[in-house]
Amino acid sequence: MKTWIQTTALSLAALGLAAPALADELTVYTALEEEEIAAYVEAAQAAMPDTEINVLRLSTGKLGARLLAEAGNPQADVIWGWAVSAMMDPQILEMLEPYEAKGADVLPETFRDADGKWFAPIGYMGAFCVNTARLEEKGLTMPTSWADLEDPAFEGEVLMPDPNSSGTGYLHVNAVLQSMGAEAGWAQLEAVDPNMAQYTSSGSKPCKSARVGEYTVGISLAFTAMQSIEEGYPLAMVFPEGGVGYELESSGLMASTDNPEGAKAFLDWTMSDEAIGLYQQYKALITVPGVDASEAAEKAGLPADISTILADIDFVKAAEDQTAVKDEWKEKFGR
Amino acid sequence: MSASETIRRPSRHRTFDSDRLLTAACVGLPLLGLILFFAYPMLIVFLRSITVDEGYGMGNYVQVLGSSGFWRATRHSLAMGGATTLLSVFLGFIIAQGLYRCAFPGKWLIRAVIVLPLLAPSLVQALGLIFLLGRNGVISRALGVEIEIYGFWGLLIANTLYALPQAVMIIGAALVLLDARTYEAADVMGASPWRQFRDLTLPSARFGILNAGFVCFIITITDFGNAAVIGGDYSVLATEIYSQVVGQRNFNMGAVVGIMLLLPTVIAYAIERQAMKRQQAGQTTGQVAYRPVFAPLRDLGMAGLSLLICAAIVAVIGIVVYASFVTLWPYNMSLSFKHYDITLAGGYSSLWMTILISLGAAVGGTIAVFLLGLGLRRLPQALAQPVQILAAMPAAVPGMVLGLAYILTFNSTATPLYLLYGSAALIGIVNFYHYHTQGFLTVMTGFRQLPPALEEAAGSLGAGLGRTARDVVAPFIAPMLVSVFFFLFMRSMVTLSAVVFLTTPQLSVAAVTIMRLDDAGLTSQAAAFSTCVMAVVCGAVLAMKMILALMQRRRG
Numbered sequence: 001m002k003t004w005i006q007t008t009a010l011s012l013a014a015l016g017l018a019a020p021a022l023a024d025e026l027t028v029y030t031a032l033e034e035e036e037i038a039a040y041v042e043a044a045q046a047a048m049p050d051t052e053i054n055v056l057r058l059s060t061g062k063l064g065a066r067l068l069a070e071a072g073n074p075q076a077d078v079i080w081g082w083a084v085s086a087m088m089d090p091q092i093l094e095m096l097e098p099y100e101a102k103g104a105d106v107l108p109e110t111f112r113d114a115d116g117k118w119f120a121p122i123g124y125m126g127a128f129c130v131n132t133a134r135l136e137e138k139g140l141t142m143p144t145s146w147a148d149l150e151d152p153a154f155e156g157e158v159l160m161p162d163p164n165s166s167g168t169g170y171l172h173v174n175a176v177l178q179s180m181g182a183e184a185g186w187a188q189l190e191a192v193d194p195n196m197a198q199y200t201s202s203g204s205k206p207c208k209s210a211r212v213g214e215y216t217v218g219i220s221l222a223f224t225a226m227q228s229i230e231e232g233y234p235l236a237m238v239f240p241e242g243g244v245g246y247e248l249e250s251s252g253l254m255a256s257t258d259n260p261e262g263a264k265a266f267l268d269w270t271m272s273d274e275a276i277g278l279y280q281q282y283k284a285l286i287t288v289p290g291v292d293a294s295e296a297a298e299k300a301g302l303p304a305d306i307s308t309i310l311a312d313i314d315f316v317k318a319a320e321d322q323t324a325v326k327d328e329w330k331e332k333f334g335r
Numbered sequence: 336m337s338a339s340e341t342i343r344r345p346s347r348h349r350t351f352d353s354d355r356l357l358t359a360a361c362v363g364l365p366l367l368g369l370i371l372f373f374a375y376p377m378l379i380v381f382l383r384s385i386t387v388d389e390g391y392g393m394g395n396y397v398q399v400l401g402s403s404g405f406w407r408a409t410r411h412s413l414a415m416g417g418a419t420t421l422l423s424v425f426l427g428f429i430i431a432q433g434l435y436r437c438a439f440p441g442k443w444l445i446r447a448v449i450v451l452p453l454l455a456p457s458l459v460q461a462l463g464l465i466f467l468l469g470r471n472g473v474i475s476r477a478l479g480v481e482i483e484i485y486g487f488w489g490l491l492i493a494n495t496l497y498a499l500p501q502a503v504m505i506i507g508a509a510l511v512l513l514d515a516r517t518y519e520a521a522d523v524m525g526a527s528p529w530r531q532f533r534d535l536t537l538p539s540a541r542f543g544i545l546n547a548g549f550v551c552f553i554i555t556i557t558d559f560g561n562a563a564v565i566g567g568d569y570s571v572l573a574t575e576i577y578s579q580v581v582g583q584r585n586f587n588m589g590a591v592v593g594i595m596l597l598l599p600t601v602i603a604y605a606i607e608r609q610a611m612k613r614q615q616a617g618q619t620t621g622q623v624a625y626r627p628v629f630a631p632l633r634d635l636g637m638a639g640l641s642l643l644i645c646a647a648i649v650a651v652i653g654i655v656v657y658a659s660f661v662t663l664w665p666y667n668m669s670l671s672f673k674h675y676d677i678t679l680a681g682g683y684s685s686l687w688m689t690i691l692i693s694l695g696a697a698v699g700g701t702i703a704v705f706l707l708g709l710g711l712r713r714l715p716q717a718l719a720q721p722v723q724i725l726a727a728m729p730a731a732v733p734g735m736v737l738g739l740a741y742i743l744t745f746n747s748t749a750t751p752l753y754l755l756y757g758s759a760a761l762i763g764i765v766n767f768y769h770y771h772t773q774g775f776l777t778v779m780t781g782f783r784q785l786p787p788a789l790e791e792a793a794g795s796l797g798a799g800l801g802r803t804a805r806d807v808v809a810p811f812i813a814p815m816l817v818s819v820f821f822f823l824f825m826r827s828m829v830t831l832s833a834v835v836f837l838t839t840p841q842l843s844v845a846a847v848t849i850m851r852l853d854d855a856g857l858t859s860q861a862a863a864f865s866t867c868v869m870a871v872v873c874g875a876v877l878a879m880k881m882i883l884a885l886m887q888r889r890r891g
Contacts, residue, residue, distance in 0.1 A: 027840060034679040034855040054840030057680075059854055061581035065735075066836055068586055069742035075757075075839075089584055133666070134471070165574070165582035198485060198567045201577060208858060212665060213471035227856040232663050326583065334404050335568035 024051045026262040029067065031060045032081035032249065033223060036282040043278060044269045051262040059202075060086055060167045071095060077257040078266055083167050084248040085174075087118050088319035097255035099264060103271035110315065111248060111287040120248035121271060123285040125310070126171050127222040128238040129207035134216045143217060145241040146176060146188050154195040159206035160219035161199065164326050164334075167247065168203025172219055173329060174318045175245025179311040186332070193333055211235050222284060226299065237301065243311025246285060357800040361710030365703040366722060371752070372768050373729050376740035377597075383743070384590035395591045405575060405592070412556045412572040413599070415487070419494040419555040424548050426495070426644055427502025428540075433637035434503075435510040436536065438627040441638070448645040449503050452496045454825040454872045455652050456849050456865045461564035462858070463651035464493055466658060471665065473654065485567030493561040496651065498551040499644070501773050504822060505550060508777050508815045509543025510536070512784035515625040528633065542783045545607045546776040550730060553600050553772070557733040559832060572596055573733050580735065593736035600731035604724060656869075659862040674863040680851035681843055683864075686871060689845040692763045693827035700767035700774055701820045705812070708778040709804055712790075723779075730772035734832025741765055742836055757839045765837060766827040774819040781815035782808075817883065821876055828872050 030037060037057060045053050056076075058066060060083045067076070068091055079087070079096070086092065098116035112119035130142060138157065143149050149158055161169035177185035197215055200206055206218030207225055211233040225237035251270055257263045269275055279286050279293070284302055286293045293306065303309060387394040399405050430449060434442055452460060467473055468489070470481045484492075513536065521531045537544075559573035566574070572592055580589035627634075658664045662671045677683060707726060711719045729737075745756040755761040767774075785808065793803040809816070831846040838847050845868045852861035 034851060038679065056838070056840045057851060058835070062835060064584045065580050065586075065739060066742065068584055069739045069836065070746050072743070073746050073748055073753075075746070086584070091584065162578070162582070165578040167582075201563045201574060201582070204854070204856060208856070212465075212469075214465065214469050224856050231856075232667065234666060323583075330404060334407075335570060 029076040030080040074256040081249040084250040099253040101267040118250040118252040120250040126245040129218040133234040157216040165201035179243030365707035376744040423498040431506040439638040457560040489565040502547040505547040508780040674859040696763040697824035738833035738836035
């Protein structure tokens with residue numbers, strides 16, 4: 001019994017430390033990036049001083065597992081900035097309550113749920129991470145499209161995430177299929193398959209492997225590419241011609257929340273002018289009409305009109321096709 | 336004389352009854368823990384695995400068993416488990432033999448280095464192998480040839496590094512207690528050292544070797560971290576679970592694979608038990624500790640081999656520590672402290688809480704496995720057997736499955752256990768049960784060497800179970816308890832897979848901070864934080880060793 005007395009005493013102490021004096025608490029689950037979370041939460045906390053905002057950050061996949069495991073007794077009040085393809089999972093939608101955040105009505109219909117369960121003012125993009133040092137060493141030419149990666153010279157030099165394990169993997173596969181059409185899309189994926197050194201389980205791993213020179217091309221995320229370039233790695237970020245895959249970062253209200261006022265106030269804040277101003281510093285992809293992602297996009301080397309390079313993605317169809325596409329992918333390329 | 340007899344008789348009667356009570360408590364309390372914190376959550380996982388659209392059924396199993404991916408992963412897992420087991424037990428035996436049966440100076444160094452993989456966060460081992468053996472790694476560049484580390488061989492090395500210290504711990508528990516007099520007798524009878532090794536050491540270490548093999552096998556088939564980082568396309572069962580649960584939010588299918596993983600474990604354990612039946616337990620009383628004398632050929636060889644293995648471990652971990660001071664590995668090798676300026680992901684704040692949790696898990700866990708081992712010796716075989724199987728099972732559950740099972744179980748307001756959800760205690764508890772198998776088997780291996788006659792003698796002298804445990808058993812088993820304590824402490828400091836699902840906004844642990852830094856692309860900062868964790872663990876272990884030594888001196 002000693003064991004439990006000790007551990008329980010320990011935890012009670014921890015709980016004691018954790019229990020805040022504020023009556024009004026808000027638990028927010030998010031998959032946004034650490035740096036932006038810190039900036040947004042600081043501003044949101046200042047805007048709603050009576051509510052203590054507690055944030056749990058997990059990667060998209062792990063957050064999904066956690067939400068589903070907790071479904072019997074949900075702990076979160078708000079899901080904030082989470083991949084919309086995951087949000088549209090019927091198991092998740094079931095946990096959400098429709099709420100139209102103030103200001104969300106300006107968003108085009110493709111960026112919010114018809115039933116009002118989620119809205120997405122921001123998003124992130126996929127990109128190729130090309131290690132320029134290794135590219136030169138191997139005498140390869142800079143790839144600018146998926147077709148360029150078919151060149152046998154790239155054999156064993158390309159990595160991409162497995163769509164069955166990683167949302168980023170599905171982002172890319174879906175972009176290829178939707179922008180080229182199913183038949184041509186599958187043919188394209190088959191053509192690059194022989195050059196794929198690995199299909200990884202993490203979405204950022206291909207970029208991290210490419211930046212340290214293990215491989216030449218990592219099909220990954222623009223965020224990781226930009227962050228790596230900033231750190232000084234010999235890396236180029238390439239947006240493949242013919243359509244860049246992207247994902248919306250959606251937010252929604254948990255039906256089970258015991259603090260609906262606070263939760264709604266927080267969701268309202270994510271559509272406030274202040275929040276949008278911050279998005280312009282951190283996000284390359286903003287879906288609010290008339291707001292350009294000037295600073296961040298310029299840093300990313302994006303054209304002024306980002307819509308020219310993005311694939312034309314139908315997120316509802318992407319969510320519907322998900323299981324079939326993943327199964328077919330596993331059939332064709334599973335290793 | 337007669338007066339003392341009359342006084343003693345009733346008291347002896349009392350001890351008999353209180354002994355039964357104590358035995359029941361010894362087994363009962365740890366068993367209650369095992370049921371609440373392992374069997375019950377796994378039952379819930381099992382229910383999820385048979386949940387289909389409408390009610391229950393075997394549909395999920397049919398679907399999993401019908402997919403070619405599952406069978407490929409199973410083949411890979413079994414091959415990898417087998418290869419890792421052979422290699423780790425072989426190398427582990429060499430090191431344990433060197434430590435306990437040979438005479439050479441500098442054993443403290445080997446002892447210190449061999450545990451390093453236990454206290455290294457999984458990121459460190461993965462990064463170390465890639466920095467060293469990767470296509471753009473130090474060795475590849477030095478040789479001018481690109482080594483292809485990703486896949487079977489890389490995974491084998493990574494898994495062996497992780498399994499090796501655990502093999503040494505368990506095999507060591509069997510070798511440290513061999514009776515010197517047997518070897519003296521063999522010397523007198525003119526048995527060659529090789530013959531002594533074959534006919535004396537190996538048979539008596541068999542229990543430890545089999546237990547170590549069992550542990551190496553199951554921790555390999557359940558490991559996800561190494562497979563994800565260095566396994567390349569070599570899919571294993573743990574990656575299948577990850578892909579189902581995290582990739583596709585398909586809980587029930589993941590649960591199926593999690594339950595299937597228990598099968599090879601139960602089979603392996605049954606085989607092992609069968610193999611053990613032929614060996615009689617324990618030793619004779621009045622053991623004399625073995626003091627190896629220096630034999631140049633044997634000892635220099637063993638020392639050389641052990642040092643070689645240790646050098647490999649130091650290289651893998653050392654290169655990450657070094658890289659954490661490098662400005663931009665591998666492109667700008669100038670040194671800097673900039674990666675130690677960690678502000679994101681909660682900074683250094685999680686470190687102290689993690690130490691508290693780990694101490695709790697180690698103290699509680701060591702006591703629990705000791706009591707369980709002690710009580711099991713006094714239970715009839717028919718009762719002890721099922722408890723033993725249950726106690727040896729937790730390692731067969733991948734950390735991710737255990738973590739999610741804990742959410743399903745303890746986040747339900749249906750039971751008062753809900754109070755634990757979101758608490759540090761639950762993190763300590765999951766850490767202990769995640770590593771229950773290793774602790775339990777180490778203690779059991781030690782108990783195996785304890786002469787039953789010693790306990791019987793203590794009993795017939797009128798010592799109750801409590802007193803026997805304290806004065807006879809505990810001192811004998813102390814070296815194993817110490818290694819179990821440090822093992823649990825070190826693993827709790829760095830283990831991630833289960834804990835990642837149990838942290839809350841207010842309560843995080845060091846391993847989660849490392850993951851978040853790496854997720855944010857700040858791999859060098861993650862390495863720097865890992866270095867701090869390793870330094871803190873080393874410091875804590877040294878401090879505890881000093882306290883132990885002081886206590887022993889005072890007692891002696």
